[in-house]
C-alpha cells in the first residue's frame with residue numbers, strides 16, 4: 001500500500017466535507033477534540049467551519065506556522081494530520097518544537113498500522129521544516145493512540161489535568177515528546 005501526505009485543501013468542499021464527517025463521528029469526537037461540556041461535545045462541525053480552520057499567520061511574537069495534510073492510502077483520503085510550530089500550550093518550552101495531530105477518520109484505516117506509517121511521514125515533514133523536537137497531547141483514555149506513540153519512542157513527560165469533558169467527567173491530557 002502506498003502512503004502519502006498531500007496539503008489539505010481548505011477551499012475544497014470534498015476535503016472540508018470529509019474533515020467535518022470525521023470530526024462529527026461518534027467514534028472519534030471524544031478522541032480528537034477538546035470539549036468543555038456535554039453541550040460542547042454535542043456540537044456538530046460544518047464543512048464551512050472546517051474551511052475556516054485554514055492556517056493563519058502567527059501573532060508576530062513567535063513563529064506559529066501550521067501545516068495540514070490529507071493522509072492518502074493508495075491515493076484515497078483516509079485521515080488528516082497536522083503540525084504546528086510555536087504553539088503556546090506546549091509544555092516543552094524549547095525552540096523548534098513541532099506540535100503534532102493525527103486523525104485517521106475512516107474506520108477501515110484504523111488498527112492496521114497506518115498510524116505508524118503516516119507518523120513517519122509527519123516526522124519527516126517536521127524535520128524538513130527544521131523542527132528538532134516534537135510534542136503531542138493525548139487524552140488519558142485514548143489507549144490506542146498512547147500505545148502507538150510509546151511504540152514510536154515518544155516519552156510521557158507531563159500532563160494537563162481536567163482538559164476535556166467526556167462521559168460525565170473531565171479527563172487529563174497526557175503530553176508526550178521526542179527528539180526528532
Ligand SMILES: CC(C)(COP(=O)(O)OP(=O)(O)OC[C@H]1O[C@@H](n2cnc3c(N)ncnc32)[C@H](O)[C@@H]1OP(=O)(O)O)[C@@H](O)C(=O)NCCC(=O)NCCS
Nearest residue numbers: 031102103104110111112113114115116138144145147148
Ligand atoms: C490513534 C491512531 C492514529 C492510531 O493509528 P492506528 O493505525 O489505528 O494504530 P495502529 O494500527 O498503528 O496500532 C497502534 C498500536 O495500538 C494497538 N492497538 C490497536 N487497537 C488498540 C486498542 N483498542 N487498544 C489498545 N491498543 C490498540 C495496535 O496493536 C498497535 O500496537 P502494535 O504495534 O503492538 O501492534 C488512529 O487509530 C486514529 O486516528 N484514531 C482516531 C483519532 C485519534 O485517536 N487520534 C489521536 C489523537 S491524540
